[in-house]
Amino acid sequence: MATLKEKRTCGQRCQDFGHFVWNSDDGTFMGRTPEKWVYISLYYVAFYVVMTSLFALAIYVLMYTINPYTPDYQDRLKSPGVMVWPDTYNDEVLEITYNMSEKHSWMKMSECLTHFLKPYNDSTQHHCNIHNCTSGKYFFQHKFDGPKHTKWSCPFYQSTLGNCSGIDDPTFGYKTAQPCVIIKMNRVINFLPNNGTGMAPYVNCTVLEGHENVRGHVYYPANGTMDLSYFPYYGKLAQPTYVNPLVAVKFDLINQRHAKIQCRVMSKNIAYQNIYDPYEGKVDFYLTALS
Template sequence: MATLKEKRTCGQRCEDFGRFVWNSDNGTFMGRTPEKWVYISLYYVAFYVVMTGLFSLAIWVLMYTLSPYTPDYQDRLTSPGVMVWPNTYGEEDVTISYNTSDKASWMGMSNILHEFLKPYNDTKQLQCNPYDCTMGKYFIQKSFSAPNHTKWACAFPQSMLGACSGIEDPTFGYNCTMPCVIIKMNRIIDFLPTNSSSSPPYVNCTILSGQKNVDKIEYFPTNGTMDPSYFPYYGKLAQPTYVNPLVAVRFSLVGEKQAKVQCRVVSEKISYENIHDPYEGKVIFYLKAVK
């Protein structure tokens, strides 16, 4: 019968570990002589220096080929999305509902618009964008002629929104039944909405339901036009002072004072029938005033 292996004590195990760490008989530290430790340390130092150099070179080549102004690949839609303010976006739809008898209710709507229009202040726009743009033509810029190696941007002062600018009427019509909404088209770098600047994009709002409850629709600027001089957009770094052109729409509500509205940016290069993106080229919202 084979004898059982003798169980080693804790002291013996500690002695074995100490011998592994330093073996005075062989002159080894953790199984290797000091000379071999020097060789293996130099090997790994050289290995990681080479790997770090290759990684740094790859990053440098990548950054050298990338433009800081325009992305090489854009996964965004080729047709811009459209948004509406006051931006009371719910889970499924946009409902702009307010009570003309409740000051807190309609003030909430007007405060949203005042906050949104802060960058469009007339004085601020003239200071940030002093360039005298030629209206009615695309503002094509091939060089960075603006200060700090940037490109010029055309001013869009708040006053261009006329009766819906919030200057003459700080309530934007929400204290009565003539509310204003603001339509904004999202930015796409180098996007030109039409093949010719002679036919600029414009906003057109239609009543999908509750036609009898809307007496009149007014657009600011005139005809709801987005002037071509605000296109193309060259990116945040190239045009740090750029602001989106806006169109304000004022509705005169009557009857039940509620309607379902679709506001579309009309242009030959802007699609609006994408069932997978309800905000591409258009925005649909509910407008309701109660008393």
């Protein structure tokens, strides 16, 4: 007949645990002699040193073979996207809506453009980008001749945007029914708008809805041109002072002062019919001036 196992007290359990931690009879610590613990510790130290060294070597080889100036794979960006400022984007559509009679409403738009154009300040550009670029020609650079092993960047002056520069009119027309919007094309490394030909890309804005509410629009610079001297772009590390060329468009709204606008960058190598990316090569937005 099986006998019941004797129930051990808490003190006995603690005594057993202490005996396991240090057994004075066998001279073992947690079941092993100090000599064996030394061997085990040396083994794991050696193991992790080898693993860490292999990992460090793999990272070193990887970083050594990567060009820090140009991504190895750029297949996701064959054609640049286009954006508009003020950037009042939401989940579905882009709406630039302001109230001419409410100062905080139109000031919100003008402050957005003021902040966006800070890097383009004439004094800042004259200080950062001192290279004298040749207008109308691609600016190819095969060497890092710029300061601190960089490449030169062409200046783009805020004053180039004329009546939409915010210099003479800090409200950018948002106090009236003649607002300015700024079109910017996103950067793509080594991208040439026209396969190396001499035709510069330009912005073309059309009214999709509300034609009767737009009397006209004016481009700055003239003809909405993005000069070829800003291409190609070599990357942030190679051109830390690079700024995107911009095109400003001043609209003259009348009647209901509401319209849907599409601004497209016209160039041979810029697609605009990608249904998966509505901002590739173009940007659609609603422009509304309330009173």
